[in-house]
Amino acid sequence: MAQIVNGFINDLSAVRDNIKLRVRVLRTWMQPLFSNPKILNLELIVMDEQASHTGTRVQVQIRQKLVDRFKHHLEEGKTVMIQHYSLGEIQPKFRVIKKGLRISFLSNTTVEKCLDFSGSKYGFDFRNFDTITNVTLEEDGQFDVIGQVVACDEMDCYDKNGKTGKKKPLTLLDAEGKELRCTLWGAFAQQFSDFLTECPDHTRIIAVLYLGMMKFWNGKVGVQNGYNATKLFLFNGKESITAPEFKDVDDFRLRLLTAQTEEKEEHTASRISTASTYSTKDDFVNNHPLRKIVDLLDVKQGDPSVIVGTICAVNEEDGWWYLGCGKCKKKVVKASEVVDLDAETPQKSAGGPTEWFCTKCDAVCASLKSVYRLQIRVQDSTGTCSLSLFNDEVQAYVGRSAYQLSDKYGKSDSTFVPPEITSIIRSKYAFKVFMDKFNATKLLPVFNVKSMSADPQIIASLQADTTPAKPDNEGSSASVPVITPFELESQTDDNSSPTNAEKTPGSNKRSADEEADGSMSSNGKKIAVEIKQEKDE
Template identity: 25%
Template sequence: MSASDKRPLWVGDESFADGEVIAGVGMRRQSRTKELFGIKAGSDEGTMEHITPIKEIDSIKDDFTIKVRIIHLWTQKSKFNAKETYSIEMILMDEEGRKIHASCVKKWFPKFKRYLKEDSSIYVKKPNVAPNTLNFKFADPERKLNFYHDTTVKECENFSGSAHGFDFVDFNTFVSNNIMESKSFDIIRHIFEYGRMDTSEEDKSKHKMLLHLQDIEDTKLKVTLWGHNAYYMTEFLANNNSLAPVVVIVQFARVKFINGRPFSSTYFDVSRLFINNDIDEITSYKNKLVSENGQQLSSSGIKMIASKQNTEHDDFLKNHMFSNIDDLFEPLEEKTVIIVGTVKGIRQNIRWYYLACSNCYKSAKEKESSTDKVDGSHEVAEIVTYECSNPNCKNIKISVIPRFKIPLRVQDNTGTLTLTLFDQEAKKLFKYTAKELYDKNKKLGISLDLYPMELKVVVDKKLAIKIDITSYNVDNKSNIYGIARLTENANIIDELEKKNLNSQHDNSDSFIIGSSDIASQETKVVKDSFSHTGENLTPCARDNSTATSPTKLFSTPTELKRNLATCIDLDEMENLSTSKTPWLSPPDEQPISLLVPKKEK
């Protein structure tokens, strides 16, 4: 065999080659490889020495070997180029069932990639130990491993541990809030209802699907599938909906407690989904389910959840009236409207976030308390704690999490208005959460009152925006609004602009005045009207809402000075903006009727 026909047998040891036909040479190389991985020469792999369990890994030693199974594998995209793979991420499990997160960056793909396969078993010698800095822990909470130039990998054919390492939790653990939100867990249940795929976002990783799962004791749990897991489930149900039961395992799931109720979901590419797979855990669950019910479950199919959420298309194009910004300054009736506007900037004198109760997401207020120091000095230590402003919140002791509350200046061809963007809709525009940006600024020592540079991506974006005009707005003539829903969908925005353009053409006749109309009017009032409004207009402090509509200019009250004495605090109401002083109009004033001058003969 020529040297050019040879390739490395063991990843990381270029001196070995496979394809040997000479028994003696092959045995010498096999012996050398076993010594490399701490295996006694001439022994079976089962009598291996010097295998380090995951629980004994530490950063002091770098020359150790682990025997593991790759129970999950996914790729991580580059932050700078979404089309480029940055790393291969893995969850490794040893024969004791302990798990650890491992990474292999792109530069080492040629060395390791062909051996890194989901559900395969490998020996890994000399991986590099690093701290696990992820906020969400799905394996060893303290450490992770990196594959690098000194690392060596070999296939393992006698792994004797669990195939998948499931860590199931029961319903009682959920309801008692005994699950840490920062730690993953596994679910096994069967589907009794499912929702339609929500594809309103352009990013496919943000497409989602809701499942209603039920266990053998008939307890129910809502689980949201994101991205590729949602597509996997959609495809399965499209082809197998008549099968019953459909048993699902969600591995490495995440839970959030809102008002004491658990809501579970998959977590990016970390979570793994099993649907009616031919594995022991699902077979055992099905058998027990049939046994508990006394007979085979109905095969009539799984019900679809009745949708309460309107589709994006219907919500913006069918269900609500289109409006211009100048119609929102002094609202006359409760309703929901749609506007199209461009974000011109962010108001700089208002915070871009608020501290929310991690249980119900309502605003939390800081309070100080004191306690004696534990050092025996009898001095008092000040402790900052928080209390939720929501009287219905069940948690007494709370933690807080930053959430978005961004005052955007939005403009259309009739004016400019401040609209407050809250967390739910902000997720559609930003790659980072409010907490990530808050933590980053805090770590870098940047004032938390300054806007993170990452928020600038919203400037100059054209958006279709849904706004709820409430009784508060009508009763107080208030133009404090929050963004109820938004979309960047170009097709929807084009349709809305076409509808608005057609509407303007339909109404254009009302602004065309014939000579016979002009001849019947007086001339004096016009001059008085314009000189009066020019002298008495007082804009709202620091936040002038501008209107250019002819109807606004010709309906100017006799006095436009605004009463700014009343300020409203609406932190708990996420459907309203708290970013702007209310603009109130005196109720007893009536608009001047404009007379058109009479043409002199």
């Protein structure tokens, strides 16, 4: 029998399993057996003391019948000595780390406390962005990534294989100025969103994706959290990181400080902050004609106009959000309800009961997006009109995505509008508006908003240019009359929220669907769509 010797993970091989290892437990989770999900094995990632940044981690498996015997010795962060184990080959699709060997515990495996372990707490092994972005085939195994968050999309929902959850796309930047796409799912998406709320400065957020994985999307490579083992660490890079276990992170922070300028910081903050279509003062004051509401119907279709008015009501009957295609934002319908009226033979269902169909893409949606669409009433001294606000405009003043509000209020009555939205009532704004082809045919027209601003200087400049001298006998009122919620026919067709390219004079088509027939009840009220969320353990 071979003698037990002290060694490192890099010394392990199919013929060398007589090594006594000193390791720290990095991650643990229960893993269902692929062939029998009722059987749960305990999986671990452990790390040794070796200074090398290659091969110092290994995956460990403890079969279900041995779990109770060992689990209290193997909590995350503990350091132990293990011996008398077996080494097996782990198939690539089951690997959490790249190493092809896996330690399996036996009935005679021994685990002892290691009180003098000299290795680090996490053993970060940050991978260079070039080694990720230059690959042509997706690699197995999980690894560590560090970067500054220089951009992020709003948190949204996804729908894949009948499962829904949260999604947060980010862009990471390394110290050499290279960018990497990163997508957070589920609890990790929520963790990042919560951090944004708590962190006062978004100009230098540092993210560490610990044991993340590689993924290709639309032919481009990026990283995401894995199904198991991944941890997400987030830091405000404006502050020193003093914890000794995060020394590598602070070193990265210091490299960023020397490489970046103040101008880059401001650009980063704008890419991370809520997207806004607010225009500049020049765009409102000089680039487009200022008109009164009573004159809007005389304007040529597609030509933008600027108005100043007070929001006096929100149309509750038309709802405030819808579920759209993740690709084009058009409102989706249940795939099982799609019917081809031109088909000569009975049509098979386009998808399962949990799948959604986009009539614009003519396909089952790979992802879903919660989209704001809101109709408001605005009043000036000459009259009142209806305006449609789309996703960017609403999100800019609400400060939260449609997904976040629908997740919070989705089960409310269909006519309920969240207070985060109704708080805009009685506020004065400058609006840049236009009439599209569809709305021009309506008895009660609705104008689309291209951009809006509550900037007091912009509003003052506009009002100064148009306020006439008031006759001595003219009455005045300092208050705006209260207008109660109204009931109007929906003023949108099967269209979409105008994109930047489509929000131009002469454009007659919008890219996201606002009012699909499937979203309306028999009495014309919008039916709130309930999205079930999976709980992340």
